[in-house]
Amino acid sequence: MLGVRLPSQYPRKLVVSMTHSPHPDLQRALADAVAEFARETAFPLTFGGFEAAGVTTVTAMTGNHTDSLQGLRVEHSRGLGGRAMSEVRPRITSDYAHSPLITHDYDLEIGAERVRTLFAVPVVLAGDVRGVLYGATRTAVRPQTRFVQAGVAIARALAQEVKFQDEVARRVAETVSRPGPLHSHGPPDAGLAAIPSGILEELRAGHAELRQIAAETGEPETRARLAALERRLMRLGSPAPEVDQVQLAPRELDVLIHAATGLKNQEIAVALALAESTVKSYMKTAMTKLGASTRHAAVAAARRRGLIS
Structure with a gap:
């Protein structure tokens, strides 16, 4: 419409x-x-x-x-x-x-x-x-x-x-056509079979509210933690997905989180009390680990892996 x-x-x-x-x-x-x-x-x-x-x-x-x-x-x-x-x-x-x-x-x-x-x-x-x-x-x-x-x-x-x-949308469509754990209205999976339907409905409502809070908060670290909790709720009753694991150092994550908000290297350096050259080094290392050729690609890759929101 x-x-x-x-x-x-x-x-x-x-x-x-x-x-x-x-x-x-x-x-x-x-x-x-x-x-x-x-x-x-x-x-x-x-x-x-x-x-x-x-x-x-x-x-x-x-x-x-x-x-x-x-x-x-x-x-x-x-x-x-x-x-x-x-x-x-x-x-x-x-x-x-x-x-x-x-x-x-x-x-x-x-x-x-x-x-x-x-x-x-x-x-x-x-x-x-x-x-x-x-x-x-x-x-x-x-x-x-x-x-x-x-x-x-x-x-x-x-x-x-x-x-x-596109892939997320495809999988969501499959989930809708083939009911799964948190969003099922048919027979529950074995992992959730013992949970009363009323509690499952509360979980669904809480999940929806959590998504809204995560979208509204402006603090990057809080948003990242909320997004991680949301993903944990979505995995309830589902087999653990096979993920290409990437280990980023805390400071590399800090730099990516700030870069995701649109800050430049100089602004990130001020926010984290680091030298601009140090920020560039962390960013370069993170890009290498994520297989990214640009800052934007690194942020996108980190989001896909659930490392940042």
């Missing part, structure tokens, strides 16, 4: 509220990727969104001066992002307003940010475009290998997060 309104300031932009919005973990991963894109490329404006039915909706941004991009819906083959979607490759223009190679459906929204150079990178998973990341400057900038490589790496890391959430 969609609720659509036409804002008066940007009459050609549809602001859409959807009941099927991105999963909170995916939205958070997108925000992390957009912030990482800004750090790695030095673009003063970065934004992005996920694709659905041939349309990418912008839901995350940093460095913006207006709200013109929020909720912008970019259609397949339209504008620079639409061209990146249709060609399944990065596209860039150093003079957006006068480029003859793209359609100009979104000039009003892009122009409100005084964008001159625009760079669009599709997020591709198994050959399908699942989103688009953008970097922009308000002055003319020539394409550089450095920011192209960084943008592609971040888009790939985000694609892995999408793949992970």
Whole structure:
């Protein structure tokens, strides 16, 4: 179900509220990727969104001066992002307003940010475009290998997060069709057979409330502990999953937890009372252990393993 309104300031932009919005973990991963894109490329404006039915909706941004991009819906083959979607490759223009190679459906929204150079990178998973990341400057900038490589790496890391959430959704769907321990309305598994149904219902309600508290708290360490407790509840009555175990040192975890909130190395150093070079060393070691090539990929990998929330 969609609720659509036409804002008066940007009459050609549809602001859409959807009941099927991105999963909170995916939205958070997108925000992390957009912030990482800004750090790695030095673009003063970065934004992005996920694709659905041939349309990418912008839901995350940093460095913006207006709200013109929020909720912008970019259609397949339209504008620079639409061209990146249709060609399944990065596209860039150093003079957006006068480029003859793209359609100009979104000039009003892009122009409100005084964008001159625009760079669009599709997020591709198994050959399908699942989103688009953008970097922009308000002055003319020539394409550089450095920011192209960084943008592609971040888009790939985000694609892995999408793949992970796809797998989670698949397993949840299987659980719904084949009732399991905490969410079963059929015969309980052996491990939970002795628990009265009333207590199981209380466990389900407590699990739901715990998820809400974890989502609302702003303290990283508390959120991580709540998420770990939530995972313990979800495993009740289920066989232990086979997980690729990674052991991170306490300080490596501290650095990743702070990086997950969007802090830069210098800010993390201040928060942890460490030298910036020490923070970089911990981050590099954590990335190596997690098999990640970027900070964003390391944070995503740590979340998948339940090391941080």
